[in-house]
Amino acid sequence: MATNEAFYKRGKTAGVFPSLSSRRDEAYMNFIEDARNLLLHAQQKPIGEYSKLLLNNAGKSMEPDPSSTMEAVELLMKDNVLKTYYRIKRTLQESFWECTYNSLNMRKNDLLQALDDAEKIGPGSVTYDPSFSIPEYATSEIHIQPGGNANEPLSGLLYDYGSKVFMGGAADNDMFADMQASTVGVPKNNKVNRILDLGCSAGVTSSALKRIYPDAEVWGIDVSSHMVRYAHARAIEQNYDINFKQMLAEELNFDNNHFDIVVANLLFHEVPVSVSKKILSETLRVLRPGGSFTLIDFPGDKTRDVYTMFFGEMDAADNGEPFLPGFVRSNVEEIMEEVGFEMSPYDPSKFILAGRIGFKPNN
């Protein structure tokens, strides 16, 4: 069955995103997306070279040294070009959320009704509990998204459209998710019957995994009921049989040794390190021996030079990522080993987002 037609009243944009409510909003967001691409993304390389020159002129070493990041911040943020860059970044971020929120909110009742209707149909399923207790860490407005993921009923739609603009077109037609899913570790003996996507948000990675393993039972879990509701509607539109459930990644309600593959795509930098450790223990428990866990996220600080640390932490601040600095300092691959994963070697220098792959040992 198809999603309620109210969902796609103005058609689709770049895949399965519902188009915004008016041509005016679409034109505004086109401008914001292009401005982000041209004034931010396209400037990353020259602004990086410029920043490194400033650091070099001040006698600052480029060797990885997280303890000197604040010195770099103080030095670089005295410069007017860099202040301008970060001012533009924040303004465009605030502008795209305001426009997206107002545009979707104009037809809030129709959109929520469409999500209600989608719950009653398949393929796949969605399960959530209106009395679910949301941990405090999950209530912050990450990405400065209005209302955050857990408290805003339209958060799934907001996040999905926001990702499109934030990624400057790279997320269109699920291209980015497909690229990420293609790096997921294949379990030992190659058998893939069950897959779990932790912190699935809009379900984009869950769908990408379903494309790779069409016969596998795929589960997507997220702390937010609003996210899993939207993920289900989105999967229906793509005709994917995926089960979405509201659940904490640190308290998985699945049997031991249940999954062949577990994936966490950009989840870990959104939770405190203490929670990360619990998630890793739970992941190891639900994986079958030989099963693979792929953790796609930012590289740790031992692999990043001083400028990259500066850039990442300014980004964490401007993009509302309160737990990102703690995550990159934790060097999560070391925690994975401590928890008991058998690690595959990886080269974080090749990726903006590094995939750490660990296997559950056979004994």
Add this chain to the structure above:
Amino acid sequence: MTDKKSNDLEDLGKLPGFKRGNPTYFENEVIDHLISITLELGAELWVVKDRLAHVEEILSEENEISLSSLRTGKPSDLLQEQLDKERKEIIKRIYGRLYSKYGGETVDEKSAI
């Protein structure tokens, strides 16, 4: 080292972006506001140019025009392609000069990744 790390994290909380509302990056917040104003004006100017082009396209094909077709309709693929090109040129021309200090004034289209 542990103490140093936690101090670092506390310090990062002082960065402008961690402030909600309207963080400032310049000592003089008027400069922050002026940059935001110019971006907002650019976006609103683009909305008007997009609307005008849409009106012209509809009128070139039909004798009448309705508000609903302007509000919720979409331009043809051909016009959309032209608009996409024009919008990028405008952004480059108006805002590219902000980065001229370090030779980044020639902005090329790239994706985030």
